[in-house]
Amino acid sequence: METLITVLVGLLVTVAVYLLLSRNLIRVILGSAVLSHAAHLLLMTMGSGLKKGSAPLLGENAASYVDALPQALILTAIVISFAVTAFLLVLAYRTYKKTGTDDLYALRGFDDE
């Protein structure tokens, strides 16, 4: 399972990187969203094993529990990446309204002296 997920992570990274290298702003943002999916999955596989134990709830009296720490970390990471994605999205929206384009080739900024 770990291997499968890690390969999936690699695949998601590939997709995300490809999207990030696009010239369309929305693709870039989508890329960053996929990227964070990949990171969260990767973090999951880095615990002490997938599916080895039950859900980390003491009420259910299981013999062993899965690694809870990565879960906590991912939770934090999800929230942060949500915050960032939200901001980035609004930034894209504002930029489009201001400049009339979402083509990153047209959005060079300072270096186009």
Place this chain on the structure above:
Amino acid sequence: MSVNVMGEFIGALLILLGGIASVISVFGLIRLPDVYTRSHAATKSSTLAVLLTLSGTFLYFLFREQFVSVRVLLGIVFVFLTAPVAGHLLVRAAYRSKVKLADISTEDALHEVLYTNETENDGSSDKS
């Protein structure tokens, strides 16, 4: 076979039925000609599938752990309430965004009301 095992079995059976219903409905999703007919398959059959499964789950927990899962009950109610609304909204959106009916369609009572008087037509432009 005790009552509990019996209950569990019924639960599992319901779930299996749900699975089958689900596959059939997704079959419809592929097979049917337009979004309107597909929506029949999707919203109804899959709703059925979920209701079956959730009922099965409810029974399973009830008989196995004597646990009355309010959440599952609430889930059933919720799906009951919302699935048709979702279907209705989607079909309406499809029609208003001018997704064509399949050629085999025979009757369109809505066309005259919506599109004969274009001035009344608000917000049906395809923005997506």
Place this chain on the structure above:
Amino acid sequence: MPAQLLLNLFIAFLWMTLMDEDELKFTTFFAGFLVGIGIIFFMHRFFGTQFYLRRLVKTIKLLFIFISELTQSSIVVLGQILSPKLKIKPGIFKYETVLKSDVEVTMLSLLLTLTPGSVVMEVSPEGDTLYIHAMDVEESKAGLIKQLKNFEKAIMEVTR
């Protein structure tokens, strides 16, 4: 009606004290409540009012109508999907309902939409006309309208 409810609660408490258990249990209370319902149903004519859980009964009745319709039409639609050759003639038709309030119209729409083969597409701004998409207009229009009437009646029993 509140009187019936209070009475029912009283019966439940009574039941609980009669049971005389070590601790307070919800199940005991619930059992008492059920007993109360039974007692009150038999005695409600003494109050001169209708049984306060009448709507519940009617609702259950509506539910049964719905489930039977659901099963019937599900079979029809599943058959249509699975039949080797699609022989459906979909279409949109208009239905003017006798129902008035938002809740009633909504209930009707939900039930109709939940049963396979039909989806409510639009409700007219006045709220009295439904535009319905049917999987097979030619074959099942009559059946659908019968179903609608069925639902309308059952709904009115609950709401009015």
Place this chain on the structure above:
Amino acid sequence: MKINDVILKTVTRIVVFIILTFGVELFLSGHNNPGGGFIGGLVLSSAFVLLYLVNDIETVRKGIPFDFKKIAAIGVFLAVGSGVGSVLFGENFLTQAFGHFDLPIFGVTELSTVVLFEAGVALTVVGVVVTIILTISEDV
């Protein structure tokens, strides 16, 4: 023909209350079951989002006349402040206290300062999500 959202609106009226109740339940049960301030907050805010989706902003604002930025700020204030609070009690920053109390009606109940912290989290989430959605929607 004008769009008539009667079905949607009617169902929403019921659904919103289910969601809200569920959200509060999640928030409270978080310490022992899945849930907690964050998830609870998200569910609560999804109820608000639903309201905004189904009705328009002006209508919702009439019913819920809060400044959601302030709500978020209050939330953060609570979350950070609960940490500062423990400093005032001479404990390490962010020390949470918990204990089991025998309360008259609820029986043996666990009370924890985490609740305060989680409430802050929940309020922030609600405030922020709604603020974001409102801000974008209002900017046409």
Place this chain on the structure above:
Amino acid sequence: MIETMLMVSLVLFSITISIAIIRIILGPSMPDRVLALDMIGVNLIATIAVVSIILKTKAFLEVILILGILSFIGTIAFSKAIERGVIVERKRDG
């Protein structure tokens, strides 16, 4: 026996989800995709229900309701986006 039935239904749900994804990719119209997404959401509910039976835990029952809520909200949002473009209106004109 029960175990097998559950596993089979799990596979069935997974197939449904996979096919729905194909529908999303193929379209052709946007409502088609949203329809498929909605279907995925609903089937996820079923899947999670089955998974929690298999895992013998009640931990995921919350997820069921949440998924129901969210797939509903999502579908509303999408249909409004398709129908009107704007999904939250400032003031409804009607």
Place this chain on the structure above:
Amino acid sequence: MTITLSIFIPFLAAIFIPLIYQRIKSRHIGWFVIIVPIALFVFLASYIPSIANGSTYIHTIRWVESVGIHFTTYLDGLSLIFGLLITGVGSLVILYSIYYLSERESLGRFYVYLLLFMGAMLGVVLSDNLMVLYVFWELTSISSFLLIAFWYHRKKSRYGAQKSMLITVSGGIAMLAGFIMLQSMTGSFSVREIVATIGQYTDEPLFIFAMLLVLLGAFTKSAQFPFHIWLPDAMEAPTPVSAYLHSATMVKAGIYLVARFTPIFGGETVWLYAVSGVGVFTLLLGSLNAVKQTDLKALLAYSTISQLGLVMSLFGLGSVALQQGYSTDSVIYTQATFAALFHLVNHSTFKGALFMVIGIVDHELGTRDIRRLGGLMAFMPVTFTIALIGSFSMAGLPPFNGFLSKEMFFEALLNARNLEVFTTNSIGTLVLVAAWIASVFTFVYSMIIVFQTFFGEFHQERVEKPINEASKGMLIAPSILATLVIVIFFFPNVVGNYLLRPAMIAIYPTFAGAERLTPHIKAWHGFNPALWMTIGVVVLGTILYRFMRYWRGIYTIAPLKWNLDTAFNAGLTWLENGSHFLTRLYMKGYLKDYLVYIFVFFIIAVGGSILFTGSYSFDFSDDSSIAINEFLIVLAMAGAGLAMIFVKSRMTAIILNGVLGYSIALLFVVFRAPDLALTQTIVETVTTALFLLCFYFLPEWKKERSGKKTKIFNGIIAISAGIVVTVLGLAVQGNKMFESISVYFEDSYRLAGGKNIVNTILGDFRAFDTMLEVVVLFIAGIGVFTLIKLKSKKEEQDIEDQ
């Protein structure tokens, strides 16, 4: 203590001058300023007797004690000479400037700079600590910079200032590196301590580097080839400044440094080659260039370069004595150093006088162009006399002090010719010839100054102002210097015994007892080779001067035509253009390019090191099982992910992203993470809603217009990045080295009263993370609000949008 104070007095004065200047506008502020150098001169002069008796004075103020940087002042013979020069010439220059600069100029600024310089220069020569020395060293560069650009509205002034600053500060930085190396070797920043212990370290590999770096500092400051190019442009400064900084004192800081470091580095042959080689070359080049100048000040600048080269080469030759080690025979070589010190003093007198004279000409006539001048002798007799004295001294003619030091220079060269290092390949002769030729040209340009300016016909129409002799005040200072030129010729041994001898002892501590360390200076010592050389100079020089128009053409021939200035300017332009070109090459402003850089770096660094270190040992034995449905989900995710790349509608892409998100939630369920599954589902939905919200305003995707090549390139990067992440992930899974700390948290109910471990971690064990995460969310929320609501109104004033 008082010596330390003498460094600070000019700085203190510099602070007070602006205050006084604001009050007293009626009087020339210079009269207040001049008190400072005169007082300091008198004060330093009072040390002459005791220093001559062999005393030295040292005083330390602690500064950065822990690093060994102390504010230590050290007064010995060498620093005394320089101290006297600085204050003495300083007094005269200020006196001169009082008449030279009108009160309309920003005198406050001028004198502040000048005092700053004076303090800095005193600091350079009086500091024992290398770091403190460096402090003052750079301060002289800065004050020079400010003085050169005193008239900063002139383009040429700014250019000159920039050039001098760049060159001297660069040299200074090199020197700093050298100093640090010295300290690293010897463990001390104190020159005296280093001198005392250097013998142990001469074999260190750094020793030579340190030497070269220090020399770089000295050469840049003293305008040695090829760094001399800043000096002619520094002539844009007001003439008093040129006289003071760029001829008498600051440019001699490099000389001072060489002298100071002779006991440290002098034992090395490299030192000899470098110092005397560069010196002679500079001497020759300077004199050759001086001849072709038409601007008198430029002529003097090149002459200064040349004379500095002369002094420099002498110091180099003098170091031979150290290489030979102390013996009665080797003492002879110290004569070169003696000559150097002597010429140093002499040069300050005659060159100072000459600068002032040229300043007078410029001041009175408004031009310094030789081609426009002539016949001034009749109108400006005093000026002429001073010019004559100065020039003839520079040319090495008696009865002026220049004659004495020039003769000693030739003698030193003749002595050096017998050296072992030189005899082998006749370099000695070459040096001798070069020096002699340089002297010939020195003679020529000295004559040019005198004859082309003061003889011939005067044409009023060629100059800017009506001709008049300069005011008496302006003549006082050059007159004093001219007098000194003659006085020193007649009483050279006063200078020799009281000033030069202690300095010699400072430079050759090991030779302190040697009788012949300070020779008796005689004007007449018979017809020795040196005298013959001088006669030769005069004869050939006269001939060349007379027939100049016939040979001037040689300046158009290649090596003489070559101009380092053009090279310098071209270098700077090339640097700027090249920088622009290079930077623009990779700073394109496209986000994509920047991302490509990052990924390429990632692939090379991480991927490369995985390959390089072989960290790709996998171990799949610990993997948990995969159920069919799980496999299907993963497959579906892969499909949805890949499809995102190809879909044509952004809405579809969003839906696919949602599918990914929900599927991950499902995976979280499979992985027993209920809280995650919950959060992921909601967050995914809200994110999707946000996407939809914004989409209303955004345009539909256009087809990517990038070509096939770009797509393939992007694809390769994307795939490589994916592979690296996966491989590293697998490697880590196969190499778990420790038990995770998270077992501890399974005790959460007892520890923190919660049964949901994840929630307990979030709310208790790692509550701080959660608190900050909430803050992050909050910032994003308020930030979105700000981003949308705050719109700048003054859009048209957007400068970057021009």
Place this chain on the structure above:
Amino acid sequence: MMNNIIVMPMIIPLMTGIILIFLRTRVNSQRILSILSSIATIAVSLVILNRIQHEGILRLDFGGWLPPYGILFVADSFSMLLVVTTSIVTGILLIYAFSSIGKQHENMFFYPFIFFLVAGVNGSFLTGDLFNMFVCFEVMLLSSYVLITMGGRRIQLVESIKYVTINVLSSWFFLIGIAYLYGTVGTLNMAHLSVRVAEVGQGPLLTVISLMFLIVFSLKAGLLLYFWLPGSYSAPPTVVAALFGALLTKVGIYAMFRIFTLIFYHETAITHTAIGIMAILTMIGGSIGALAYNDIRKIVSYNVVIAVGFILAGLAMSSEVAFQGAIYYLIHDMIVKALLFLIAGTMIYLTGKAKIEEMSGLIRNYPMLGWLFFITMLSLTGIPPLSGFISKVFLGQGAIETGSYLLLAVAFMSGIFVLYSLLRIFLNCFWGETIISEDDDVPLKKGMLVPCVLLAIMTVAIGIGVEGLVPYVSDAARTLMNPDIYIEAVLQGNR
């Protein structure tokens, strides 16, 4: 152990930021509170710094959970020196903001974002937990995202898209780096990480993982991967640019030092060599960039890049003296870069132009500003006795001690490029013909000048009074050189 005080440098700004949200429209109250809060932060930081000298490294276990299980703050001289400098610089920059940022911004939560930024920065300096550092980074980054876009001018939006995207990417690298590290050694506490890495020896795999962190912090610090920096630092309002120029890269630099001295210090042949090469390339790239443009903001931004290379050259050398040099330079650079950005911004404010060829003779109308620039230029060049000098000496000693001559050469040469690039500004803009007539003279507000003067005083004071800093800096360098001191303090009897 009650060390609650060491969370204060983060919590005071955080709470201030939150409270300021409620004071949205009351600008004066905002200002007063801001200043009071800054003073409090400075005071608290100074107290902590001095306590460390007597009591050794201080730590605070949040919630009382012992490391490595809980999160903790660790205050050592290195981190506290940076915290102190940050607090002081921010306080001074706030004064500049009062007179320059404008009511529009002030009503839009400008000050809260500044305080959140500072909270993030100080948190990053103080945290002893790797994942918490990630979170602190995000607090800082999110604030910086907002600040860079505030005002919404075209250029801000365009540049911030790049800035945000690149930072999102670097955060991602950070996250997966943490994932890998956690997967290998199973802990997050930095001291504990150090212990565990040392226990198994930093094998190839751990070295590869350490390179992940190299990428992350290089991106944040602008080490080699600095291409995002010039644009982003040129776009926002002056105060913000100054804040960025002074603080943001420093956090990356700090993290780089922390990680590569505390955890990954075993394989210097790979990691530190890489850092050295990158530092050299950074200095070269920065130097070239500083000469490449005529836009003041760009020149100034590339100067930031040069400094990054310079400081990390100290890390590459990896000796106590070199660390001292780097720390001095860090402190110096925070102050003087802030000053430089302020002056550059003020120049643009006064003239409405940004290119050097479009300005001239400013010194006549604004002599004070001109001389401040002059001091800044000298200080950055490393001219004594200003603050940049001493670090140059230490770094030079470190280079010689470790035989890093190429680093030494490039580092010292970069000083010349700094000088030249700034000299171009000085000569072209301050000197030359005065082109602004007395009538067009935009008055230079006192509120803008005072902060500049304060910063200039600091660079002089630090330069001359450097002995006062010596104990702190040498303690900081000693701790960096001997990770055991840090580990001992964090895991006292708890290994």
